[in-house]
Amino acid sequence: MDGPNETVRKPATSARMYDFYLGGAHNFAADRRAALKVIEQYPTVPAVARTNRAFLGRAVRFLADAGVRQFLDIGSGIPTSGNVHEIAQRSVPEARVVYVDIDPVAVAESREILHGNDLATAIHGDLRDPKAILDDPGVHGMLDLTRPVAVVLAAVLHFVPDDTQAHGVVDELLTALPAGSHLVISHGAAETFLLGDERTAAARSVYTRQTSTAGKPRTREEVSRFFGARCELVEPGVSWAPDWRPAADDPTDFENDTRRSGMWAAVGRLL
Numbered sequence: 001m002d003g004p005n006e007t008v009r010k011p012a013t014s015a016r017m018y019d020f021y022l023g024g025a026h027n028f029a030a031d032r033r034a035a036l037k038v039i040e041q042y043p044t045v046p047a048v049a050r051t052n053r054a055f056l057g058r059a060v061r062f063l064a065d066a067g068v069r070q071f072l073d074i075g076s077g078i079p080t081s082g083n084v085h086e087i088a089q090r091s092v093p094e095a096r097v098v099y100v101d102i103d104p105v106a107v108a109e110s111r112e113i114l115h116g117n118d119l120a121t122a123i124h125g126d127l128r129d130p131k132a133i134l135d136d137p138g139v140h141g142m143l144d145l146t147r148p149v150a151v152v153l154a155a156v157l158h159f160v161p162d163d164t165q166a167h168g169v170v171d172e173l174l175t176a177l178p179a180g181s182h183l184v185i186s187h188g189a190a191e192t193f194l195l196g197d198e199r200t201a202a203a204r205s206v207y208t209r210q211t212s213t214a215g216k217p218r219t220r221e222e223v224s225r226f227f228g229a230r231c232e233l234v235e236p237g238v239s240w241a242p243d244w245r246p247a248a249d250d251p252t253d254f255e256n257d258t259r260r261s262g263m264w265a266a267v268g269r270l271l
């Protein structure tokens with residue numbers, strides 16, 4: 001993605017670092033440097049990203065097959081293979097998708113890919129301001145919020161480190177949606193990325209200093225609380241990402257020890 005004007009001063013973003021982990025081409029030198037510093041601490045991070053992406057694909061396929069017609073994917077990232085609209089519209093051609101990301105590059109790339117697709121769009125938005133997302137004309141123009149929607153928060157809630165704020169955001173989103181909606185979450189695991197550990201501190205400081213986005217892994221119990229009493233968890237509940245309804249074409253990175261995937265994953269149905 002580097003052009004002749006690529007500037008080393010461009011700050012890294014978590015979206016483009018994730019693109020680098022996944023082997024994508026939509027990243028700059030600063031993103032690669034920051035990503036490599038994280039990989040130095042945790043060499044499994046690219047495999048964690050692949051595993052997360054595979055969970056996301058399975059969750060969307062499951063929901064589309066279950067009849068879900070509307071998806072609101074917040075923290076959607078830079079489009080890569082197995083995008084939500086591709087998977088959903090393969091099962092349900094009339095499925096509608098809105099992508100939301102804080103990174104303007106991710107939004108621009110998404111819009112480019114979606115050109116000509118009348119049933120999917122991308123908007124710029126901040127998960128920490130759910131009201132602005134829900135009020136955005138791009139959301140209203142595409143989704144009917146009086147009918148069930150699947151809200152996808154894949155590998156993004158750990159970028160809202162304040163627990164009260166993170167729970168407030170999820171509550172506000174769920175409050176705006178009717179029963180029968182779904183919540184999809186994958187989340188960095190505090191059981192893997194130990195908060196007291198030097199390596200985790202070093203990796204977190206890369207995100208805080210290079211992207212100004214602090215990251216915070218959470219425990220299984222903390223992730224379960226996002227679903228609270230308002231959602232019924234789809235089987236198998238909050239699981240290590242590779243264990244959530246595995247499929248034949250899954251990456252094999254953590255097949256011998258799924259705990260090393262470092263990602264909690266779950267889907268809940270709003271009661």
Ligand SMILES: C[S@@+](CC[C@H](N)C(=O)[O-])C[C@H]1O[C@@H](n2cnc3c(N)ncnc32)[C@H](O)[C@@H]1O
Pocket residue numbers: 013014015016018052053056074075076077078100101102103106125126127128153154155156159213
């Ligand atoms: C690790 S990537 C995950 C991408 C995609 N959801 C997936 O699971 O494959 C995290 C994404 O969240 C976005 N992000 C981080 N903080 C955000 C916020 N407050 N609001 C919206 N997006 C955010 C980043 O820009 C990045 O694209």
